[in-house]
Amino acid sequence: MTPSQRTLLWVYAAIIAMWPIRHLAIWFIFRKLDILTPDSPRLTMDHPPLVTAIIPAKDEEGTLAECLASVCAQAYPNLEIIVVDDRSTDRTGQIAREFATADPRIEVLTIEHLPPGWTGKTHAAQQAADRARGDWFWFLDADTRHSPENLEIVMEYARDRGAALTSLLPEMRCETFWENVVQPLAGIVLMQSYPLFRVNNDRSSLAFANGQYILIKRSAYEAAGGHHAVRDRFVEDIRLAARVKALGLPIRVAIAREIGSTRMYASLDQLVRGWSRILYDALGRNPWRLLGRLLDPLIFSQTGHVAFVVALFLLARGHTSPFAFWLLGLSVVHHIFTYTVLARVYHMSVPRSRYVAWFPVANLVMDVILIRAIKMCLTGRVTWRGTAYGPTVTSSTRPVTKPVSPN
Structure with missing residues (x-):
């Protein structure tokens, strides 16, 4: 040799x-992870705070109905729901209005134009937050599903930890070959930069949240500047969490087991485009x-x-x-x-x-x-969901929101 x-x-x-x-x-x-299951403690009080579920949805006709059905089925007793139809070109708005007709807790907002300097999701989320009445905001992606006890469990988790912002990492629903192969590794690459034992440590400045599921106190949201403060970010969740933690407010992120799931992307092309966008912004561009x-x-x-x-x-x-x-x-x-x-x-x-x-x-x-x-x-x-973003946004049209009566 x-x-x-x-x-x-x-x-x-x-x-x-x-x-x-x-x-x-x-x-x-793994020893330091917080894992929430159907057996986790649930919030029990006579007069629980009002929670506003906020679901931005753009061209989500394939997932919105299941998401809304799971939100409407929550055991938590004090809930209002705002769905934002964000410039959709499919049946997203129709599906939301059908649910609103059947459930008076649901309000539908329709956005027709995106103003300059915003991403679609941040603008939709801010529009809904401006109309929300809740003491807590529950931001959800339209491709998520939630067990009936989900909100009660996460509210109790937030109360027990004294958290102003709580976020979940739902189980991934992987139905195709490429989802099963790529999704877990993509998640590993992202979380290497955001180990949860540091995120959940109040002495660490590292912050993270998963925009698929964020439960945040209204007061913390407003103090952090809301989505307006992160309006140009593609991973607005992480930036919003950083602003909350910078205020000295605790944040917590937990793993969901059998209480929540998501299906992010269905094809190889969606996986490549979606995770490129996420990692581009999550790693600070x-x-x-x-x-x-x-x-x-x-x-x-x-x-x-x-x-x-x-x-x-x-x-x-x-x-x-x-x-x-x-x-x-x-x-x-x-x-x-x-x-x-x-x-x-x-x-x-x-x-x-x-x-x-x-x-x-x-x-x-x-x-x-x-x-x-x-x-x-x-x-x-x-370019994401039909919208091109560049160093400067050229659109100059003012946003239009149209509340749709549930009746």
């Missing part, structure tokens, strides 16, 4: 050594941070696949030197450590996931997502 081969093996061994450390890190992080996330799997994961293939190639060509056997052995150890770590993380986001073996494919898709996000940093241009 040549000196250069020995050096290469030692470097590779050092890369592999990071995976046992990651096992320990995951064990430590900073190409260097995104490059770091790109290099991490290239160095610590994909080297295992390369080493395995190279070792097999050398042995197939008759190179039976110790180097080839050591390289093969180390690559097998590398794969064992990698897949056991990933199995634990995949199962956290998608319980009983059977797609960990497709991790190499997911890695390649994530490479594309991160490269696309880096390109967004360089151009400043993002």
Whole structure:
């Protein structure tokens, strides 16, 4: 074995050594997670505060009905619901109005134009918040579903923790091959920058919230400037949480188990475009941070696949030197450590996931997502849900809101 081969093996061994450390890190992080289940305590009081559920919806005809049905079925007794039909071109508004006719707690707002300087979601959320009467605002994405006890459990969790803002990470509903393969890994890439044990630590300045599910006190929302203060952000949830925490108010993020779920994206194209947008903004629109996330799997994961293939190639060509056997052995150890770590993380986001073996494919898709996000940093241009956003927004039309009577 040549000196250069020995050096290469030692470097590779050092890369592999990071995976046992990651096992320990995951064990430590998982121990500190707050997990809410149907058996978690529920808020019980004679006069619970009014909660306003706010659901921005743009072209959500495929998901809105199930979301609204689950919100209307909440056991929590003091609830009003505002649905914002944000420039939809499908049956979203019709579905919302049908529910409003059947349930007097529901009000529908219709937005026809997006003003300059806002993203569609932040504008819709702010319009609804301006009309809301609740002491708490419950911001939900239209692709979420919630068990009947959900709000009672999260309200009690917020009360017990003294949290001004509480957010959930729902279970992912993955129905297609690409969802099952890519969604868990994309979530891992995001949460590497926002470990929840630090987010939930009042002494840490790190803040995070998941915009699919945010429960926030009205007073905290207004003190933080509401969505107006984060109007140009694509991950307004994280920025809003940061503003709340900067006020010295506690925030908490918990994992949902069997009390809430979401289906974010249904196709590979949606996954690539959606996660590119999320990571672009979540990592501060900073190409260097995104490059770091790109290099991490290239160095610590994909080297295992390369080493395995190279070792097999050398042995197939008759190179039976110790180097080839050591390289093969180390690559097998590398794969064992990698897949056991990933199995634990995949199962956290998608319980009983059977797609960990497709991790190499997911890695390649994530490479594309991160490269696309880096390109967004360089151009400043993002297109999402039919709206093009650039360094400056050219639209100058004033927003129009139309409250629709539930009767």
